[in-house]
Each structure stands twice: as C-alpha cells, then as structure tokens.
Amino acid sequence: MLDRSSKPAALGTSDYLTGMLRDLRLDGVEYSRCQMTAPWGIAWPPRSQTRFYFVSRRSCWLKTPAGDWLELHDGDAVLLPRGGGHVLANAPDVEPSPPCACAVKTLCGNVLDVQGGGGGEHTLLFSGAMTFNVDPDHPLLRLMPDVMRMDEFIANEPDIPHLLEAMGREVAMDRIGAGGILARLADVLAAAIIRAWVERGCGAAKGWIAAARCPVIGRVLAAIHDSPEKDWSVESLAELMGASRSGFAERFAAVVGETPARYVAQVRMHQARQWLTRDRMR
Template sequence: MTQTPVHPPWAVADPVGEALHVLRMTGTFYCRSELSQPWGFALPPMPGCLWFHVVTTGRAVLVTAHETVELGPGDLVLVPRGEGHTLAGSPGAATPSILTLEHATSQANYGVLRTGGGGEATTMVCGAVRFDSPAARTLIDLLPALVQVPAAPASRLGDVLRLIALEVEEFRPGGEAVLTRLADVLVVQALRNWLETDPGARAGWLGALSDPLVGPALALVHRDPARNWTVASLASAVSSSRSAFAARFTAVVGEPVMQYVTRWRMHLALDRMRAEDVTVAGLARDLGYRSEAAFSRAFTRVVGQPPGTARRGTSR
C-alpha cells in the first residue's frame, strides 16, 4: 500500500496566497475627494507606487497615455506602476496638476480634496501605495498597465467598497485610520480578483506559482530565503524526486533551481541596501551565506558589481 507523502511543517499549500500575503504596503498618500462638475486634475507619475481610485458616488473619467476608462459608483481602477494620468468629471474637462490644488490635510499621509464648479457631485477615495517586498513588486510588474474592477455588490470586494462608501458619507472621528486600512484591503482584494479572473495571471512567474509542484517550492524560498536550500531539500519539501523536480522547475520558471534561489537572495540584498543602513557582512549572514566572500561573489555575478559598490550607489 502506497503511503501519502507527509509534507514538512513549513510546506506551503497556497503559493499564490503566499504572494498576496507578502503585499506589505506603505501608504504614500490617501485622499478623500469631494468633487463637483466641472472638475478635473492630473496626477504625476510615481514610479514604484501603485495608484488606486474608487468612485463612491457620481462618475469620473480616467485617462492614461494608452487608454480611457469611465467609472461609476462602486468601480475601482488600479494604475499598478504609478503612471501619470488624469481624472475628470467628463471628457475634455480642464485637468490642472493636483499639486496646485489645495488639500485639507489632517495627517502626514492623508488629505481631503474639495474642488469643482458646484454642479453634479462625485466622491472618491484615491491613494498611492508602495510595496515593501520584492515578491510583491515582482507580482505588480506582471500586472497590465491598468486594472479595472467593475462594481460587483455581491462580492467580498463589493463589501469593502460599501464600507468605504459609508466612511466617506458619514465621516467620524478616526475615519482617516479606517479609510487607510480599508484601502489596503481594497488593493489586495482587487489583486485577488485579477488573479482569479484574468488569463494573464496564469502565465510566467504567476503561472509558476500556480504549478502544484513548483509553486510551493517558490513560496518556501520566498518565505525563508536564508535556509540552506538545495535542489534535493526543495524536492523533498514538495514530495518529489530530485531529478523530476529539477526538470519541472527549469521548464516552468525558465531557469535552474539554485540560480533562482541565488537571484532571489540578491534581489533581497539590493532591497535591504535601499531601505536600511546594512553592512555586507550583515547581509551575508542574514541571507544564509557562511562567509562575506561567498556572498560577494554571488552578488557580483548576479548584479554585475560588487556589493560595496552597489551599497555606495544606494546611499543618499
């Protein structure tokens, strides 16, 4: 009788969910907008950030360099890579830079915008968020230039939108904190919706995450990059033979197992250099290298320059 393989306690059953789990967001700015026709404004490019806009009442037109979308109550749109764009109450309306419009600011990263000519009203919640995890940024880079999620009341996303609409309509003490947290949930729910419905979410790196053999292994590397992973240990973790796992990984991901592990560690190292005052020795230790020299060789091979040079280049 064949026994069912027993997965180790660190095995990951839902690699795509794990990718969503690491979507740690830094709210760059959130804004509650009270607008009246005619109205419009332009939002500047914000590389490295994701813009989101949700209409709670009224209508809006969003225009990027590549497309135009019309939004109604309950509609949500993401601009994943921070491309500059305009929002207006109707096509052809004037769109001055939002930086020239006065905001009532109650917190460093939260404001209220009131503008327009006194006509038909539109209310929106907008924001720009930055993702802290390299896994999250890899996911964001795979999204289309614009993600539109039409209103769907009978859904979890619809539930979040209703809560946001209530907070906008009945703004109470602590409303800024509630709105910013709901906005974070909204972005994750919108990404979940895209992952579940768009065929593009089943290709490339995301397709690899969905693979029943390779996906759990990728999630293990993302979760614990400093572990002393080998092809054999990852194959064992997903209950596969070493040869079958290695062949499958290369076919699905497009590179060998350990090449991916090393590249991922170096992405993390670069990310740490940009965000923290870290030493090369500290990075080597934290990413599982026995010596600074071994880490430096791997870093130079992947990044194209020694870690000391890269570290100096990220200094402000």
C-alpha cells in the first residue's frame, strides 16, 4: 500500500516517468453493469487483461490474485493492472461460480448487462476488462501492484470523487447511452489511478524506478530510454554521470540492480517488441 504521507516525485524524476507513462494506453475490451443478488460469487480465471471494478450499491468482497480478501464499499473502485485470477462475492464464504453462470445481454457495443445470484440483497457494480497497448514486460507494468485502490490516490487526483459520483449516477439511473458513458469514465478512472501511482513515486518499487529518483542515475536512464539505438558503452554512460568507468559501473549496478550493458539490452528488446506489435497492427 502506498504511503499517504509521501510526496510526489521530484521534477526530474517526474519528467522521466512521464515519458514512460506516455507509452501506456488502456484500450477497453468489454464492460459490464453487474446486478447481483445474494448469495453471489464470481471467479475469474487468470488472464492478462487489466480489470476495473466500481461498486455503486451495497458492498462486496474481492479476493486478490495473492489470495487476500478486501472489502469494497459503496463508491469504491479498484484496478487490477495485470488481471490474474480473482474472485468477487457478497461474502468470503460464498462458493463462487464461473462468469458464464450469469445471465448476460448486450446493452450497446461492448457494454453488457450481467445478472446473477440467489435473489437476496442487491449489489450493483460496474466492471471493465482492458488491455494495455504495450507488452507485459513494459517496465511500469511489471512494477505495478496486483491491486490499486482508488481511495489511495484521491489526494493526488482531486477530480476522482466527482468521476466516481458521475459513474454512480450512470450505473444507477440506466439512461439512454449510459453504457458508452460508463465505459469512457472507467477508462479515465483507470488512467487516473496509474498516473497518481506514478506521481507518488510508484510506491515502494525498486530497480529502475528507485534509480530514476536518483538525479544522477536518472539522467543516465533517461538518455538510454530516449536513444536506445545509440552505441552506448560504459565509458559514454559514465561521462553522462560525470564519474569514472569503474565508479559508474559500480554505482549503476548498486542502484538499478543490474549492469549497464544488461539494462541497455533490455531496453532495446522492449523497443523491438513494441515495433513488432505496431507492425502487426498495421
């Protein structure tokens, strides 16, 4: 969980991470307005899709990919960046069913109406299945926690409560065009969670994130990411840092956790995968 007292990243680090964040975009795959009655439980198998949930009425429980149970209250929203197997239920002791056990009809486009449960107390929530436009090895995606709760980031994103209120109204009122509006709101809220996480220094993440917080090493990382095609050597990178070859190599490995040569190779591999993905989409 993020330290609420921590300050946003310093300007240099923020600029560098902004460049990384610019690579990320969430594309909506499917959205669902879920009307569930107790007892109910849905078990999602492990998938690479990002999952977003907003609880509009009552409360429910989320079993995270790590196996922990979190209670979600009216107005709560969560993001599971890497998807993973998880369960939503009105209580932890309910035996969950697969998603196919629910009654489903299309509201509009890729927005569905989902109903299920045993006929008891009514819970209303909205869910979204999304994909990042980058491969799973993107540095930011690898470092994200399994679960991101919206209330952890409200201090950094003052518009979040208003977006949640708007989403709550759209879910509850079932007006014409509500499905499309809900899908767009879900996209904005998911992006806001990720931006706030980045601005707060990416939690307790280590590796290159920790290095980016170091002004000197951060300058070197920014140069590598800006121009991975350059013929980088330990000597040329050491010049950027203003240190000797041996001093730079030792400091880089201590902060980043790997050698400069290995890090440059990983950045180049990531960019190559990005190019291949874009070529396939053309």
